[in-house]
Amino acid sequence: MPHFVPRFLRLTATLLVALTSVAEAAEQNDLASLLRIQAEVQKRLPQVRPSLVAIQTGGGTASGVIISSTGLILTAAHVVDKPGRDIRVVLDDGSVTTAKSLGLDQATDAALAQLKDRGKPWPSVNLSREVVKAQPGEWCFALGHPGGFDKARGAVLRVGKIVKQTANSLHTDCVLMGGDSGGPLFNLAGEVIGIHSQIWENRDQNVHVSMAPFLRSWEAMQASQVIKTWGVGAGGYLGVATRMSDAVELEVADVIDGSPAQKAGVRVGDVILGVNSDAMTDQQQFTATIKTKAAGDLVTLLLRTDGKERKVPVTLAQRPREGE
Amino acid sequence: MTKDEFRMTKEISMPNAQTSPRASRWLLSAFAILHSSFSLLAESPRPTLPPEQRTNGKQTLVAVGKVAQPVLACSARIESLLGRPVCAATIVGIDGYILTKASEAPDLEKVRLKLTEGRTAELREIHRDVRFDLVLAQAVGLSKLRAANFGATRSLSHGQWLCSSSGASREPRIGIISANHRQIPGNGAALGIRMDEKAPKEAQGVRIIGIATDSPAEAAGLQAEDVILSIADEPVAQFKRVHEIVNKRQPGEYVEVRYLREGKEESCRVRLASRTKVIQNWEGEDFANGGISLRTDGFPDALQHDIPLAPSDMGGPLATLDGKIVGINIARVDRVTTFALPVESFWTEIQQWINADRHPPKAQAAE
Numbered sequence: 001m002p003h004f005v006p007r008f009l010r011l012t013a014t015l016l017v018a019l020t021s022v023a024e025a026a027e028q029n030d031l032a033s034l035l036r037i038q039a040e041v042q043k044r045l046p047q048v049r050p051s052l053v054a055i056q057t058g059g060g061t062a063s064g065v066i067i068s069s070t071g072l073i074l075t076a077a078h079v080v081d082k083p084g085r086d087i088r089v090v091l092d093d094g095s096v097t098t099a100k101s102l103g104l105d106q107a108t109d110a111a112l113a114q115l116k117d118r119g120k121p122w123p124s125v126n127l128s129r130e131v132v133k134a135q136p137g138e139w140c141f142a143l144g145h146p147g148g149f150d151k152a153r154g155a156v157l158r159v160g161k162i163v164k165q166t167a168n169s170l171h172t173d174c175v176l177m178g179g180d181s182g183g184p185l186f187n188l189a190g191e192v193i194g195i196h197s198q199i200w201e202n203r204d205q206n207v208h209v210s211m212a213p214f215l216r217s218w219e220a221m222q223a224s225q226v227i228k229t230w231g232v233g234a235g236g237y238l239g240v241a242t243r244m245s246d247a248v249e250l251e252v253a254d255v256i257d258g259s260p261a262q263k264a265g266v267r268v269g270d271v272i273l274g275v276n277s278d279a280m281t282d283q284q285q286f287t288a289t290i291k292t293k294a295a296g297d298l299v300t301l302l303l304r305t306d307g308k309e310r311k312v313p314v315t316l317a318q319r320p321r322e323g324e
Numbered sequence: 325m326t327k328d329e330f331r332m333t334k335e336i337s338m339p340n341a342q343t344s345p346r347a348s349r350w351l352l353s354a355f356a357i358l359h360s361s362f363s364l365l366a367e368s369p370r371p372t373l374p375p376e377q378r379t380n381g382k383q384t385l386v387a388v389g390k391v392a393q394p395v396l397a398c399s400a401r402i403e404s405l406l407g408r409p410v411c412a413a414t415i416v417g418i419d420g421y422i423l424t425k426a427s428e429a430p431d432l433e434k435v436r437l438k439l440t441e442g443r444t445a446e447l448r449e450i451h452r453d454v455r456f457d458l459v460l461a462q463a464v465g466l467s468k469l470r471a472a473n474f475g476a477t478r479s480l481s482h483g484q485w486l487c488s489s490s491g492a493s494r495e496p497r498i499g500i501i502s503a504n505h506r507q508i509p510g511n512g513a514a515l516g517i518r519m520d521e522k523a524p525k526e527a528q529g530v531r532i533i534g535i536a537t538d539s540p541a542e543a544a545g546l547q548a549e550d551v552i553l554s555i556a557d558e559p560v561a562q563f564k565r566v567h568e569i570v571n572k573r574q575p576g577e578y579v580e581v582r583y584l585r586e587g588k589e590e591s592c593r594v595r596l597a598s599r600t601k602v603i604q605n606w607e608g609e610d611f612a613n614g615g616i617s618l619r620t621d622g623f624p625d626a627l628q629h630d631i632p633l634a635p636s637d638m639g640g641p642l643a644t645l646d647g648k649i650v651g652i653n654i655a656r657v658d659r660v661t662t663f664a665l666p667v668e669s670f671w672t673e674i675q676q677w678i679n680a681d682r683h684p685p686k687a688q689a690a691e
Binding site for chain 2: 202
């Protein structure tokens with residue numbers, strides 16, 4: 001019985017997503033919307049392009065993106081290979097500098113590197129913290145240095161759609177090739193939503209690391225740790241099932257025996273108002289928020305029990321395996 | 325999960341540093357697919373965008389249906405006399421003048437033009453231009469065709485939508501200007517062989533010690549340990565001589581190669597390709613590219629775009645979404661790159677050739 005409930009949650013989220021993407025498809029079929037996409041990409045491109053870098057590791061050439069003025073780079077784990085490695089970095093204008101690789105997550109292909117201090121801020125972009133928003137059908141654009149840095153050619157842009165989202169990756173029809181690895185995938189707000197990771201035979205099969213593994217393992221990666229596995233399933237385990245109440249509030253429908261939620265005193269009928277500082281309004285958002293947290297993370301639930309608000313700290317656990 | 329997801333590409337590997345100093349390892353590998361570790365998620369399939377809703381899916385392309393009409397009307401196909409597709413063509417004169425990719429159609433007597441509605445016509449070659457890799461021809465007996473309506477490329481910038489047609493059924497395809505407008509330097513032609521630099525003691529020929537992946541040599545069936553005796557009837561005794569002979573030719577040209585295999589003399593016809601791509605793809609670094617053109621470089625001016633096209637779509641028109649033809653697709657280069665010649669680079673010159681052909685100088689009476 002305990003295992004039925006979490007699976008049900010996932011199914012609900014899936015259905016919601018499917019309905020949304022069908023509705024969106026209808027409005028994208030006119031020329032005006034294609035031209036709107038073009039205008040948005042062309043507006044964002046000059047803003048984000050200076051933060052794209054080419055990475056030369058000695059073993060090959062790849063890409064990356066600067067996401068802080070202090071020079072933190074997101075790239076792919078198979079690009080840097082291990083922590084503490086010196087890498088050569090070529091900026092968009094062709095100037096050359098160096099960086100050191102920090103930690104990486106080999107299971108998901110996420111990695112961080114740190115540019116050396118240059119005495120002034122680095123050009124940077126923001127990353128999207130709302131991983132769940134990158135849904136199938138959304139337009140996006142990719143930048144990178146396919147085949148390596150080429151000054152005359154410059155960065156190579158691709159515009160396409162998200163084809164699929166998984167726990168740790170996004171699939172798009174922005175066509176990638178060797179040298180793009182580690183480069184950024186952007187949403188139309190100019191935020192990084194993916195890091196180019198791998199390709200399959202078909203042109204619609206281009207795989208990017210989503211922001212989920214980066215957000216989940218941020219501190220470990222900054223501390224130059226190598227993450228080889230990260231527990232079972234998708235992120236941390238709380239142990240509650242939710243439903244939307246008659247008042248259209250997010251309500252606890254079931255609490256699994258022995259789960260972190262039960263140990264922390266979460267009860268059936270509690271209304272979930274927030275997780276940490278984020279307000280929660282629906283099941284999909286709640287599931288996604290918990291999924292971005294790792295086992296061992298402390299989250300604070302804001303609940304309303306019998307009309308009174310209370311804060312409940314819960315330390316997430318490993319998701320129980322089938323049959324346990 | 326769909327079956328497609330298990331179809332993995334081969335892994336990249338280090339190119340041979342000796343033969344390919346320019347090639348570097350491109351990082352974007354296909355390793356063990358990440359999904360296999362998420363057993364808990366396997367039962368609930370994730371929503372996948374149906375193919376018809378993707379960037380080049382039917383539903384998205386509804387938006388360009390009307391604007392694609394002028395593009396489709398001035399595009400035609402070149403096919404062999406048996407109906408095998410060769411490449412695409414752009415109609416540039418209502419009286420049957422067309423342009424196509426010269427290196428894909430080396431002999432116009434062996435091919436014919438096929439219009440969208442199905443009519444075919446023989447081609448009369450008028451002018452072959454190596455710099456642009458274009459050949460101007462006239463379709464014999466055709467008139468009142470829809471010719472390309474050329475527009476300027478100066479205002480095009482990164483991210484601008486473009487449209488071309490693909491395949492025998494000439495379906496529209498969209499993509500964007502993806503990189504800087506620039507000159508593409510040429511680096512000559514290549515066979516795709518690595519040779520023994522020492523002249524053999526037996527004093528005959530040049531020994532092959534390696535063959536590049538997907539190269540002209542591989543396609544023609546040449547193998548390591550074959551000893552090349554002559555290329556295009558010129559005897560070779562040193563590897564430098566092979567370079568000299570090959571380098572003065574163009575990608576797309578055929579050369580006859582005579583060679584010794586296990587003591588027996590044999591010969592084959594090799595169709596040369598651009599040296600740059602042969603070297604960069606020495607060990608298949610540019611995998612899953614869907615095929616590339618034989619000639620991919622040496623263009624005085626090129627637009628780069630990301631429309632998903634095939635090598636056999638080269639020679640066809642490239643248009644903006646307001647229906648103006650801004651160029652001719654000239655090379656499928658790799659998985660992400662297509663080059664197009666911008667109209668300004670060739671059109672003035674081509675018009676002169678068309679005019680000269682329409683109004684030939686009157687024959688001078690012999691004195």
